[in-house]
Amino acid sequence: MPTQDQVIGALRSVIDPELRRDIVELEMVRSVDVHPNGVVDVMVSLTTPGCPIRSHFQTGVAQAVHELEGVTGVNVSFDVLSDNEKTALSRKLGRGGLPEGALCSCRSAPAFWRVTTWSRVSGI
Numbered sequence: 603m604p605t606q607d608q609v610i611g612a613l614r615s616v617i618d619p620e621l622r623r624d625i626v627e628l629e630m631v632r633s634v635d636v637h638p639n640g641v642v643d644v645m646v647s648l649t650t651p652g653c654p655i656r657s658h659f660q661t662g663v664a665q666a667v668h669e670l671e672g673v674t675g676v677n678v679s680f681d682v683l684s685d686n687e688k689t690a691l692s693r694k695l696g697r698g699g700l701p702e703g704a705l706c707s708c709r710s711a712p713a714f715w716r717v718t719t720w721s722r723v724s725g726i
Contacts, residue, residue: 623695
């Protein structure tokens with residue numbers, strides 16, 4: 603069974619493709635719980651509730667942690683950075699704000715989330 607430090611070390615391989623840094627360095631790993639039966643629970647903070655790369659983090663975290671000896675299962679959950687945390691992240695990155703596309707505009711609709719993303723490559 604891995605230690606919490608080993609899990610955090612493994613999570614350094616999960617890179618935020620928009621911010622180009624690992625989720626540990628970006629302080630996006632909210633919590634890590636290693637259970638005696640080998641199941642590991644990881645909570646990751648996203649920049650927005652409708653984060654279009656959520657599945658990237660889901661897959662990356664699960665794969666990175668599953669590679670550790672003694673892991674029998676991985677549960678990945680998500681929450682959202684507060685406005686203060688987003689501001690601190692911007693400062694940490696040495697920017698006035700997060701890169702274009704790192705945040706998307708979300709409007710709650712009765713039955714679904716409407717997500718709009720911006721891309722520098724496609725101009726969408």
